[in-house]
Amino acid sequence: MSATAISVKNLTKTYGEGSGRFAALRGVSVKAELGESLAIVGKSGSGKSTLMHVMALLDEPSGGKVTVMGQRATGLRSAELNALRNETFGFVFQQFFLIPGASVLENVMLPLTIAGVSGRERRRRAMETLEQLEIADKASNRATDLSGGQKQRVAIARALVNGPSVIFADEPTGNLDSATGEVVEDILFTLNREKAITLVIVTHDQTLAARCDRRVYLKDGLVVTPKELTS
Amino acid sequence: MKTTDIVASAVKSTFRSKLRTSLTVIAIVIGAFTITITNGLGTGINAYINDTVAAIGADNVLTVTKTPDTSNETDEGVRLYDPESSRVVNNNTPPGPGAAETVEAITDADIELLRELDTVESAERQVQVSPDFIQLGDGERFEFTISNFVPGATLQLAAGEQLDNDSDDLQLIIPLDYATALGCDEPADCVGLVATLAVTDATDVQHLVEADVIGVSEESLGATNAGSANTALTNALFDQQSIGLSETARTSYASAVVTFASDASDESVTTLRDELTDLGYDSQTVSEQIGTFRSVIDGIILVLNSFAAIALVAAGFGIVNTLLMSVQERTREIGLMKAVGLSGRKIFALFSTEAVFIGFLGSAIGSILGIVIGSATSGVLSAGILGDLAGLTLIAFTPASVAGVIVLIMAIAFVAGTLPALRAARKNPIVALRYE
Ligand SMILES: Nc1ncnc2c1ncn2[C@@H]1O[C@H](COP(=O)(O)OP(=O)(O)OP(=O)(O)O)[C@@H](O)[C@H]1O
Ligand SMILES: [Mg+2]
Numbered sequence: 286m287s288a289t290a291i292s293v294k295n296l297t298k299t300y301g302e303g304s305g306r307f308a309a310l311r312g313v314s315v316k317a318e319l320g321e322s323l324a325i326v327g328k329s330g331s332g333k334s335t336l337m338h339v340m341a342l343l344d345e346p347s348g349g350k351v352t353v354m355g356q357r358a359t360g361l362r363s364a365e366l367n368a369l370r371n372e373t374f375g376f377v378f379q380q381f382f383l384i385p386g387a388s389v390l391e392n393v394m395l396p397l398t399i400a401g402v403s404g405r406e407r408r409r410r411a412m413e414t415l416e417q418l419e420i421a422d423k424a425s426n427r428a429t430d431l432s433g434g435q436k437q438r439v440a441i442a443r444a445l446v447n448g449p450s451v452i453f454a455d456e457p458t459g460n461l462d463s464a465t466g467e468v469v470e471d472i473l474f475t476l477n478r479e480k481a482i483t484l485v486i487v488t489h490d491q492t493l494a495a496r497c498d499r500r501v502y503l504k505d506g507l508v509v510t511p512k513e514l515t516s
Numbered sequence: 517m518k519t520t521d522i523v524a525s526a527v528k529s530t531f532r533s534k535l536r537t538s539l540t541v542i543a544i545v546i547g548a549f550t551i552t553i554t555n556g557l558g559t560g561i562n563a564y565i566n567d568t569v570a571a572i573g574a575d576n577v578l579t580v581t582k583t584p585d586t587s588n589e590t591d592e593g594v595r596l597y598d599p600e601s602s603r604v605v606n607n608n609t610p611p612g613p614g615a616a617e618t619v620e621a622i623t624d625a626d627i628e629l630l631r632e633l634d635t636v637e638s639a640e641r642q643v644q645v646s647p648d649f650i651q652l653g654d655g656e657r658f659e660f661t662i663s664n665f666v667p668g669a670t671l672q673l674a675a676g677e678q679l680d681n682d683s684d685d686l687q688l689i690i691p692l693d694y695a696t697a698l699g700c701d702e703p704a705d706c707v708g709l710v711a712t713l714a715v716t717d718a719t720d721v722q723h724l725v726e727a728d729v730i731g732v733s734e735e736s737l738g739a740t741n742a743g744s745a746n747t748a749l750t751n752a753l754f755d756q757q758s759i760g761l762s763e764t765a766r767t768s769y770a771s772a773v774v775t776f777a778s779d780a781s782d783e784s785v786t787t788l789r790d791e792l793t794d795l796g797y798d799s800q801t802v803s804e805q806i807g808t809f810r811s812v813i814d815g816i817i818l819v820l821n822s823f824a825a826i827a828l829v830a831a832g833f834g835i836v837n838t839l840l841m842s843v844q845e846r847t848r849e850i851g852l853m854k855a856v857g858l859s860g861r862k863i864f865a866l867f868s869t870e871a872v873f874i875g876f877l878g879s880a881i882g883s884i885l886g887i888v889i890g891s892a893t894s895g896v897l898s899a900g901i902l903g904d905l906a907g908l909t910l911i912a913f914t915p916a917s918v919a920g921v922i923v924l925i926m927a928i929a930f931v932a933g934t935l936p937a938l939r940a941a942r943k944n945p946i947v948a949l950r951y952e
Contacts, residue, residue, distance in 0.1 A: 343855055344946045363859060371857025382852050382949065386532055398525075399517050399858045443856075 289352070290451050290483045291340050292316040296349035298335050298506075309335045310346070311506040319450070322477050322484035324494040327503035327514065333487045334455055336503065340485060341374055341453045342366060354450075371400050375444030375482075377473075379456035381436040383428035389415070389439050390424040396447040414442045418472065434465035441472055451483040452476070458493060470496065517862050526869035529842065530877075536838055537874065543834040544878025544925060545885065547827035551921055552886030553911065554820035560894065560912035561813050567672060576778040578799040579642070580630065580792060581771045582620035621768035629795070635776045635788045641769040645745070645753040648714040648722065650690070652698045652706075660694070660713065662750070663742035671744060675703035676731025679746040686749040688713070688727040691741050695732045703732035715753050718760030725752050774799070828925065831878065832932040835871055839936035843867065850940050851948025864941040871933025872926050879925035883918050 298310040309332045317323045317340070325333045338344040339351060342358055351358035353369065361369070375396075383392045390411055397407035415421040418438045423431060428439060437457060444452050454473060458466030470493060476482045486497060494500050502514045530537055589595050622641065630639035650660035670678055671689060679687050688711055692703060700706040706729050713725045727749050735741065745753065758766045776788060792799045843850070850863060890911040897910050 338946050341855075343949075344944075367857040367859050369857075370855060376855055378949070382848060384849050384852070395853070396856045398521050399853065399856055399862075401518050401521075 288319045288355075290317045290319045290354065291485075292352045293336075293340055293346075294350045294352075296336070296339060296351070297347045298332070298339060298344070299347045309506050310339070312349070313503070313506070313508055315340070315501050315508065317451070317483055317485055319483055320477075320481040321499060322474065322486065322497040324497035324500045325485065325487045325503060326489065326491075326494045326500055328489060331503040332506040333489075333503055337453055337455055337485060337487050341376065341451075342369060371396055372447055373450050375447070375449035375452040377437070377440050377444050377452065377454040377457045379459040381433075381440045381460070383436055383439060383443075385427075385429045387428060388424070389420070389426050389428050389431070392428050392439055393442045393446055395443060400447060411442070411446055414446045415439075417445075418442050433461050434468065437461060437465075437469050438472070441469070445476065449482065451485065453485045453487075455487045456489075457486065458488075458490065466493075517858060522862065522865050523869055523873075526866055526873055529846075530870055530873050533842065533845075536841065537877075540831070540834045540838045540874055541878045541881065543831040544828070544875060544929070545882040547824055547831045548879040548882025548921060548925055549886045549889075550827055551821060551824035552883045552913075552918065553890050554817055554824055555917050555921060556886065556890045556894075556911035556913050557820070558813070558817040559914055559917055560909045561817075562810070563912055564908045565810055565813065575802060576776050576780065578774045578776070578789070578792075578801060579771050580622070580639075580774050581798045581800075582622060582626070583793070583796050583798050584620055621770070622772045623769070624767045626797075627769075627772055630772055630774055630797075633774075633788065633791060635780060635784055636774050637777060638775045640747060640773050640775075642771045642773050643750060643754045643769055645715065645750055645757060647753065648716055650694065650698070650743070651712045651714075652709055655699055656697075657714075658694065658697055661742040662745050662753070671731070672734040674732045674734050676707040676729070678731065679744060681747040683746060684748050685746075686725065686727040686752055687730045687746040688749060689731040689733050689744045690729055691733050691743060692735060693741060694743070700732075706732055713753065715757040717757055721759070723756040723759075725749070725756060828928055832928050835874055835929050835932040836935055838874070839867060839871055839933055840939070842870070843936045843940045846940075847943065847948045847951045850943050851945045851951065854943065854945035855949065860941040863943075864937045867937035867940045868930055868933045871929045871937065875926040875929025875932075876922065878929075879922040882925075883921055887913050887918065 292315070294314045296310050296313040296315075297308065299306055299308045301307055313332075313336060315323075315325075315336070325336060327333050335344070339346045342351070342353065342361075354373065384395070390408070393411040393415060394407045397410060402410070412421060412424060415424055418441060420435055420438050420442070423435060423439075428436065431439065437460075441452075441457075452473070457473065458469055461469060473484060473486070474496060477484045484497070486493065488494055500511075502509050502511055504514055624641075627639050627641055630636060633639075645662050647660045647662060649657040651657045673689075674692050674695075676689070679689060690698070690706065690711070695703045695706045698706060698711075700709075709729050710726050711729050713727055714722050715725065716722045727745070733744065774792075776785065780788075789799050853863065854860075890913070894909055894911040898908065902908055902910060
């Protein structure tokens, strides 16, 4: 039996107060095993991003239990939390979130800069990662001057540079055409296969979901069966 | 994140929005420039006053006079004549309005009494000598005055050295104009020559006294166009000038000069002055004599500085505004950095450093401008309308006060930066990432 990377139990998340109160998650239990690829599938507004943010410790749940690498998340001190975000997790977002004005290399180096890695070492590691993703020739370009596919590869390089064990991807292909999207998907699954990096992918794209080892279906903040999802 | 990376990143983002940064920096430059100039004025004028004080007298010296006896005053404030009391004219009033007044005389007995006091190191009569003329060799004879020279005072010299009051040699310092008039091409040429001074006694007989010229003094506020003599020369001239006077007249002096230890504590000086009051003497320090002058200058500098402070407060709000906009614009970036593991404290440091750097830019530029323009203005004024006051640099700069201004403004910038920086540090990564 493989170890569990992240597990959440009876997770609830409510936004707002009083009449504006809205329950985005209403008791969700999900597990991501180490080394597997997990798809979180559901319609817009079903709570996919909210679930992913809680699993990645970017957001605090209103109720329920989050366990990361066998550790209860609620007791973590902020330094431990920051170390987890920096070293264990990598993030890829639909809107890329590259720092405008900064170069591609600087964007990729960001997690290493934050970790306090020395200038020469972080440059070497960032260039290595860029070469792996075949965009090393754009290293000194401004991040804003790249095409969408290139931007997403830079974002993946940034997620990858500090050697994470889990990569969270929120609609990684949502802003790309299908051919480019497929290239990005291939990169992610290659990482999953060759480096045993756990993938947690949020998507409403059925073909991407089908490529994952396992799928979790969300509807109105609850885990449902594939049948219930379409009904 | 390393400190060097934080600073580098802050400097970089300062220059990201150039127009906005420039406008804020200009506001700080104006404040820094103003405060640099006003401080420069304060430094320049006070340095000049300090030199002047040194020329008027040392700070371990009291001028002592007898407290006037008012018991025989009429209601109109006019004193009845008392044949028992001796009075002399006191020419030794401080510079400024007031001129000479008639005071009760200090006698040799008073001097003896003053010497007995605990903290007193020396007490000397202060006498007024009035030479008729000064002459070098058989050259031209010129009218000449000798100012009262307080022991320990330092003159601003063009050549030669200061007077030595412990010396038995008859020493004289002449003003620069006299050096030229007496035929010296360079002030230094006069040093070492022997001058002849003439005094006339009460019986109308003129006596000649020879004195060594040991220095040539610059013209300044403190030392007017009069010469200065050491104690030995003053006594020699006074003795000649007093021939034919009655015993009482010869031993009546307007004031005495009391010296105390230069490291005496403030309390012991106060005690001494209280003691003098009890014994029936008035005492004045040199700084009291010119105190009003200095407090006027300080007042003016304070008013000017408060204008500069207002400019700086306005610039501080400019920094708050600039950084708030920057935090708003970079919301997503802040969210991302937090998501990638940057602590709130480091984000606070990042934005505070940016504020401090903006403050540094503005204050450094403002100070440099202030120094360049201030020095130029001061140079023009010293060569022009202030040319008569040798030794006056109207606007002067000390490295310490310039550095002080820069540090102060950086501190103001830091304080201004705390609000935006706290805002950035407290941002929730998710709210920031969802921000459109
Ligand atoms: N800060 C918030 N305040 C109030 N409601 C929120 C907030 N954030 C999210 N929601 C609501 O929570 C629900 C779930 O949002 P979430 O972003 O998880 O949806 P999603 O499944 O990722 O949708 P999409 O596919 O469009 O990204 C939505 O109805 C959204 O309106
Ligand atoms: Mg979403």
